[in-house]
Amino acid sequence: MAPVLMWLIMVLCLAISVCKYLFGLILQLAHPSAKIRKNYNFEPTVSVLMPCYNEGKTVYETIESISKSNYPTEKFEVIAQDDCSADDSYEWMLKAERDFRNIRIRVGRNEENCGKARTVCNALVHSSAEIIISIDSDCIFHPGVIRELTASFSEPKVGSVGGRVGVRNPNENIITAIQTIVYYAAFELYKIPENWTRSVCCISGCLFAIRRELLLEIEPAIRARHWFGVPVNQGEDRFLTHQTLLRGYGTYINNDALCWTTVPNSLSVLFKQQLRWRRSIVRDFFFTLRSLPQHVFKLHPNTVLTLVLTPLGAIVALLVVVNSLISDPMAWAGPMPLVTALAIAAVLSWWIKKHSVRETVAHPLAFGAYIAWAIASSLFLTPLALFTMDSADWGTRAKTLQEVSVGNPHA
Amino acid sequence: MATPTLEPDVKPAKKAAGRQSLHYRFILATYRIFAIGALYAVLLGVIAYAFVMGFYAVNNSWAAPIILSATDEKSLDFRAKLITSQQTIEDLKVDAAKMDSGLREMRSHRDALLALEPPIQAAIDRERQHDRVDGPQLTSLDSRKLADNAQTQQVLEQLDGMQANIQKDLAAGLITKADAASQLAALNQTATSYTDSRIAEVLLTDTVLDKTTLGSTTLEALEKQAELRSEAAQLDVAIHVADKELTEDNRQIARLHDAIATAKQSPYYLNASGQSLLNFAFVPYDNQASATLGSPIYDCYLNMIFCRKVGTIVTRFPGEEQVLHPIFKTQIRGFLIQMDLHRPESAKSRTVFLGGKPLLF
Known part of the structure; x- marks a missing residue:
């Protein structure tokens, strides 16, 4: 009975995923009206909150890209909050404050390291704008990003809007090439059906816009998040999206609001990042299960299915992979998975080259390695996430005070 | 901007730690x-x-024990095929015996037919020899007979006048009635003789025709001879075909006997026909060097450690087998061995090791 149930869930998850991708493709090609009605005349005041931890000079480049925004400068400000970086990030932030005087920049620093979520809340204290945009301090933003995000709030029931995260380093190595394809497929296909129903389940924390009143309503919950007393400072983007939906607002990703991030270029960093994401998925799953009736009655079925089946699929995938490795260890080495992966990569690479030249993947065949990653991540990420829920480690930004920054913020 | 004043809740770690209940x-x-x-x-x-x-x-010394039950599909199939083969042999033997008997009968009949050929030919030759002698004589006699009859006919033409004269003489009283009757009878006798002579002439002509050309009798004899030869030829063909079939049947029987002899060396036959439980194991070709007769067999915990000797190899079967690798689950080729196990439970292990312990303990 159990194996049948396991395979049933797995097939269901895969079927829903495939359907979502296909439906996303159909919506992209044949149903442009599924996109939100944007009103570019709607120009609310905006606070761009930028929590920062150990980003070094990148934070300067990020603020620089924001300073080039085509949004009226009197209507937006940047609030940069350093989470006690061990490097010279804070100095770079101050330098940016000095250099980019065309925009209002506030730089602050936490008294002690407390994680991204609470740093955002700390930055929020200084904001009075109608729309709050939280950004990652390692991203480069398109000049039109603020305008695109605010224009999407013209629908009053939309509470949070996200942007598309592109990859800055698609051809650095195999790992970044694979991530480029995955990111593109996620934003341009997978999330499109969720967009259609204004029920995106996770807006990326790289570029997250939310109505001020809504964020203020959720803020106490963000600060109060804990795992049996251990403060939770990860997955605030998923949490915020989830809370937005539960409060009856819609969520949307405007793929015209572009930002560019540098994705991990080594397996260890990628693994840590994915582990952090998996933890927040699992945490979100527990939260969903705890209040499932509320979810069922309040949220769109598409959202409930995604909230339940995505983490359930990850857990079942672990069992399926273990079962497959024991019952048929060589199955993954057969030609079918490789051919499928390469076919998907070929199509998506062609699609990316056509629609986003900057992210063109030079060697799409590298996507074949995704099979090995899929097995390894299914096998290790879920159990590791399940058994390290009390971890507050961000994973990808750890630096010691002794590490010296390459740049010179005082130049 | 000044560093923001952290509210108590901005110190989440300490605060949360403080809040932690028991x-x-x-x-x-x-x-x-x-x-x-x-x-x-x-x-x-x-x-x-x-x-x-x-x-x-x-590792190149592992083997995978296989338990063949009496109801094992392959064994049952094997047994069914064996029985079918034996039945086929019996059927072929009966057919061959029948064919052999028929062949002997056909040969005997053919010999009998061929034995008739010389006397028939001799009779025909003899007949033709006689005809060659008698034919010309009879032709000559026939000519003479024809001439004689022509003369006799001329004489008979004169008899009509004589008969009238006899009537005239009787009417004139020159002769008595008795004389007249006597004379008329003599005349009638002459005419009858002439008719007989004509019949004889016709018969002679007919005989001459028989003797000088191929008569119906000769033709009948020749027809009989041709029939005899045809029947003999048909028998030749039938004998040839039957002979070939018999040879083929015998070859088929021999082949089936060979196949059964080979099959009797198969583990499936031993399993299907044996009374006691036999233990077999699959050995992949990569490990065949370890599968020598008499080699010890080891069974291990966790399929690799703490091994103990559980038996020896008694037979190595020649036929190829294909099974799934017990660990990798891929199709592999190899052969079967028969094991003599003093610990029968080892037949249920996933793998055993041939020749020695795989990890020295």
Whole structure:
């Protein structure tokens, strides 16, 4: 009975995923009206909150890209909050404050390291704008990003809007090439059906816009998040999206609001990042299960299915992979998975080259390695996430005070 | 901008730690203990899995025991085929015996027919020889007879006048009635003789025709001879075909006997026909060097360690088998061996090792 149930869930998850991708493709090609009605005349005041931890000079480049925004400068400000970086990030932030005087920049620093979520809340204290945009301090933003995000709030029931995260380093190595394809497929296909129903389940924390009143309503919950007393400072983007939906607002990703991030270029960093994401998925799953009736009655079925089946699929995938490795260890080495992966990569690479030249993947065949990653991540990420829920480690930004920054913020 | 004043809740770690109830501490401690145990278990599992995979990738002495039950599909199929083959042999033998008997009968009949050929030919020759002698004589006699009859006919033409004269003489009283009757009878006798002579002439002509050309009798004899020869030829063909069929049947019987003899060396035959439980094991070709007759067999815990000797190899079967690799689950080729196990439970192990312990203990 159990194996049948396991395979049933797995097939269901895969079927829903495939359907979502296909439906996303159909919506992209044949149903442009599924996109939100944007009103570019709607120009609310905006606070761009930028929590920062150990980003070094990148934070300067990020603020620089924001300073080039085509949004009226009197209507937006940047609030940069350093989470006690061990490097010279804070100095770079101050330098940016000095250099980019065309925009209002506030730089602050936490008294002690407390994680991204609470740093955002700390930055929020200084904001009075109608729309709050939280950004990652390692991203480069398109000049039109603020305008695109605010224009999407013209629908009053939309509470949070996200942007598309592109990859800055698609051809650095195999790992970044694979991530480029995955990111593109996620934003341009997978999330499109969720967009259609204004029920995106996770807006990326790289570029997250939310109505001020809504964020203020959720803020106490963000600060109060804990795992049996251990403060939770990860997955605030998923949490915020989830809370937005539960409060009856819609969520949307405007793929015209572009930002560019540098994705991990080594397996260890990628693994840590994915582990952090998996933890927040699992945490979100527990939260969903705890209040499932509320979810069922309040949220769109598409959202409930995604909230339940995505983490359930990850857990079942672990069992399926273990079962497959024991019952048929060589199955993954057969030609079918490789051919499928390469076919998907070929199509998506062609699609990316056509629609986003900057992210063109030079060697799409590298996507074949995704099979090995899929097995390894299914096998290790879920159990590791399940058994390290009390971890507050961000994973990808750890630096010691002794590490010296390459740049010179005082130049 | 000045560093913001951190409210008490901006110190989440300390604050949260302060708030931790005993309840939370207990749950967290339990969770951490369980998590550490589980993660070590996962780690050990992964290492063990990798080791097992690596071990079976390089080891070349393992064999996979196979239990063939009496109801084993292959054995039953084998037995059914064996019975069918034996039945086929019996049928072929009966057919061959019948064919052999028929062949003998046909040969005897053909000999009898061929034995008739010389006397018939001799009779025809003899007949023709006589005809060659008698024919010309009879032709000459026929000519003479024809001439005689022509003369006799001329004489008979004169008899009509004589008969009238006899009537005239009787009417004139020159002769008595008795004389007249006597004379008329003589005349009638002459005419009858002439008619007989004509009949004889016709018969003679007919005989001459028979003797000088191929008569119906000769033709009948020749027809009989042709029929006899045709029948003999048909018998020749039938004998040839039957002979070939018989040879083929005998060859088929021999082949089936060979096949059965080979089959009797198969583990499936032994399993299907044997009274006691036999133990077999599959040996991949990569490991065949370890599968020598009399080699010891070891059974190990966890399929690789703490091994003990459980028996020896008694037979190595020649036929190829294809089975799934017990660990990798890929199709592999090899052959079967028969094991003499003094620990029968080892037949249920996933793998055994031939020749020695795989890891020295």
